[in-house]
Amino acid sequence: MKIQRICILGGSGFVGTQLVSQLAARGLQVRVLSRRRETAKELILLPTVEVIEADVHDQQALIQHFRGMDAVINLVGILHEDKVGRVDLPSARRGDFQKVHVELPRKVLHACGETGVRRLLHMSALGANPNSRSAYQRSKGIGEALVREAGRRHREDENWYLNGPKFIHGYGLYVTIFRPSVIFGRGDSFLSMFARLLKAFPVLPLAAANSRFAPVYVEDVARAFADSLDNTDTYGQTYELCGPRTYSLGELVAYVGEVIGKKRSIIPLGEWMSYFQAWALEFKPGKKLMTRDNFYAMSTDNVCQGGWPSEFDFAPASLEAIAPEYLRADTPRARYEDYRESAHR
Ligand SMILES: NC(=O)c1ccc[n+]([C@@H]2O[C@H](COP(=O)([O-])OP(=O)(O)OC[C@H]3O[C@@H](n4cnc5c(N)ncnc54)[C@H](OP(=O)(O)O)[C@@H]3O)[C@@H](O)[C@H]2O)c1
Numbered sequence: 145m146k147i148q149r150i151c152i153l154g155g156s157g158f159v160g161t162q163l164v165s166q167l168a169a170r171g172l173q174v175r176v177l178s179r180r181r182e183t184a185k186e187l188i189l190l191p192t193v194e195v196i197e198a199d200v201h202d203q204q205a206l207i208q209h210f211r212g213m214d215a216v217i218n219l220v221g222i223l224h225e226d227k228v229g230r231v232d233l234p235s236a237r238r239g240d241f242q243k244v245h246v247e248l249p250r251k252v253l254h255a256c257g258e259t260g261v262r263r264l265l266h267m268s269a270l271g272a273n274p275n276s277r278s279a280y281q282r283s284k285g286i287g288e289a290l291v292r293e294a295g296r297r298h299r300e301d302e303n304w305y306l307n308g309p310k311f312i313h314g315y316g317l318y319v320t321i322f323r324p325s326v327i328f329g330r331g332d333s334f335l336s337m338f339a340r341l342l343k344a345f346p347v348l349p350l351a352a353a354n355s356r357f358a359p360v361y362v363e364d365v366a367r368a369f370a371d372s373l374d375n376t377d378t379y380g381q382t383y384e385l386c387g388p389r390t391y392s393l394g395e396l397v398a399y400v401g402e403v404i405g406k407k408r409s410i411i412p413l414g415e416w417m418s419y420f421q422a423w424a425l426e427f428k429p430g431k432k433l434m435t436r437d438n439f440y441a442m443s444t445d446n447v448c449q450g451g452w453p454s455e456f457d458f459a460p461a462s463l464e465a466i467a468p469e470y471l472r473a474d475t476p477r478a479r480y481e482d483y484r485e486s487a488h489r
Pocket of ligand 1: 153154156157158159160177178179180183184200206218220221222240244267268269270323324325327328334424
């Protein structure tokens with residue numbers, strides 16, 4: 145299947161911007177759907193990219209914009225809910241995680257079916273699990289399972305579309321799912337957040353300091369997506385993506401402090417204190433730093449079962465090779481982010 149035209153949801157974000165740039169550099173036609181065109185203004189300048197303002201939660205809008213596409217990539221995800229809910233409750237009481245991580249993938253599958261799109265890449269996350277204590281991980285796990293099931297049905301009956309009705313709810317789709325650990329790179333929210341905290345406070349009480357991560361570089365994640373589009377070996381597969389080394393959260397924060405020249409005392413908090421810190425931070429105005437749900441998510445390690453997938457013919461970059469350059473950068477953008485943070489915005 146030759147992929148030439150791709151529709152991306154979440155293309156304006158941290159991973160999306162990188163992926164759209166790589167696809168455009170390969171000469172592919174990319175359509176980015178964004179709730180606010182303004183947020184994707186960097187992408188508008190790329191020659192083969194069109195940014196369309198759309199409500200991605202509107203089923204008809206998805207069908208309209210998927211028409212004529214060879215592939216769809218869904219990167220949409222959130223780490224915090226504005227409207228908090230429980231994914232196991234009836235829909236009226238469900239929150240944003242359910243809407244974004246479960247209902248949206250379902251609508252994407254439906255729109256692929258309606259428009260005959262045969263290739264779907266889906267962004268999940270390490271730790272995604274329908275049985276997790278974290279609502280984020282639960283919802284990601286349910287969404288991932290929906291997408292996998294659509295791909296599985298196709299593998300069981302490759303010719304289903306010759307016998308049955310045309311494209312029903314994901315039938316006929318070649319699906320690939322990605323589950324990265326925490327992603328780093330210029331513009332990340334994880335390491336950059338700790339850099340800002342280390343600049344602001346002389347001492348850092350740290351929740352879940354022993355939880356383990358294998359940070360993976362944003363350009364490598366984007367390249368794995370781009371490389372898989374045409375690679376039939378990746379059809380129906382789920383890939384965990386991790387960087388070459390595993391760190392505890394405490395080690396990561398200490399490393400960031402070293403890189404930016406702010407070696408601070410980091411005080412690891414026990415389980416209960418971590419919980420209470422997460423709970424207290426839920427009341428912080430402005431951008432959320434941490435919630436109890438994040439704390440639950442961090443209680444399982446965020447590391448891969450195996451090494452870098454052999455289908456992707458490159459080695460992932462190390463944190464040490466990339467992070468110093470952008471963490472140390474004293475750019476207007478970095479200063480702007482610091483001001484926003486100190487103004488609680
Ligand atoms: N960053 C990480 O460390 C990491 C690790 C593992 C997995 N992931 C997953 O990777 C994906 C991309 O992450 P990212 O870091 O690039 O995220 P991001 O920078 O926050 O971008 C997410 C994109 O999703 C769209 N979006 C956000 N909330 C939405 C909502 N309520 N309804 C519809 N669209 C919404 C936004 O697009 P518009 O504003 O343009 O509409 C935004 O561009 C997510 O699925 C995330 O769960 C990320």
